[in-house]
Amino acid sequence: MTDNWEHDSGEATAERAGHAVTKKNGATTGGRSIVIKGGTVVNRGGAARADVLVVDGLVSAVGEDLTGDEILDAAGCHVSSGFVDLHAHLREPGREEAETITTGTRAAALGGYTAVVAMPNTEPAQDCPEVVAFVKARAAEAGWCDVHPAGCITVGRLGKVLAAFETLASVGVRIFTDDGNGVQDPLIMRRALEYSRHLGITLAQHCEVARLTEGAVMHEGQCCSAMGVPGWPAIAEELMLHRDIELVRLTGAPMHFLHLSTAGSVDLVRRAKADGLPVTAEVAPHHLALTDELLRGFDPVFKVNPPLRTAADIAALRAGLLDGTIDAVATDHAPHAHHTKQMPLDSAPPGMLGLETALGVVLTAVSPDPVRVVETMSWNPARIAGIGAEHGRPVARGEPANLAVWDSSRVWTVDRASLASKSRNTPFHGMELRGRNVHTLLRGRVTVRDGIAQESGDARSIGSGGGR
């Protein structure tokens, strides 16, 4: 895959894609009513045809032949609670050349998300209330979706000293991780779990025994042997997962496992759940769809941590997602500036974009029923993130109107140049996906209409593309 475009700002990307770029505030429809018309509403009981009336930020009715001041056409679409991403790298503060909170959350809204958990591997790291407050303020100013910063488990994500959980919890942090790094020291992890239990927070582990992945570039297997590059063995993930499941058994504290990528990991989580342990797990869309064979061309766009694995791993992950072993699809949206992904495979950073393609990849690669889509992309992640009072709610009268309207049969070809993210490192460029988000509402305000990001409900396309 060759790149023949220049790196540019997110605003320019949005311009090409026809997305509005100016900011918007206000969380309600200002008394105006919106009817989402002709869609199929997805709730726990199943999917049923109904219109949805939204007034002043809330769902005010679900039923037939509803009318309102404004109509959002949902014919042929599903209407559900907005998606919640447990795992997004928004890069601000520190690496704004790759993404900003504005560009990342705009991409999230376009993907159907109304809330994202922002990973703490920012610079400085999200290990203190000041950085958390900064991220929240920038997100509120941008207004595309709710952002819940994850706190660090250890100071600076260095694995040595526990972060101030209580202080961070007091400013609303509910989920803690050193993502990008696994917590290597079992004593630190044990203590972290013991404290977390008392505080009612959840720890999320990036499972990787670092000693086993030193210098690793891709999955350890036939493909990496043939290419002659160092491999990242499945055991490096599974060993830490096994250790932490046992620490959960010891402490009784809940734990969430990030971006699981191997068949062995699915088995470990399945057994832990059968034992009644309070564990949850997520899978990233790319691990459901792409294999390590894609690395044969040495293209760093396919480099990610944990790495793309084998067809057998994909089959196990898909099965785990469908049978409930894996609770959530989380994007691990990891933007990287163009010049960094142009480096040789061994020195390029790992990571892939995910927010705008997640729904399409899940529908194309796994094809779950709509209820399972919403369960794994909205209800379960909202609960795991501790934001279930606002997000992942039923589409029902009186509930917050945080909604996604998506077309599961729309076929589209991913074009990295038209994504809203500031970076271009999508592994799905040129691939055809079936399923795309169409409209998104955040507390009743239309953030995305007909696939175009909005300002205060008024489409203001500034580019030539005119959206989708």
Ligand code: DOR
């Ligand atoms: O591929 C990855 N990229 N995996 C991680 O755990 C971190 C992420 C990043 O921050 O780029």
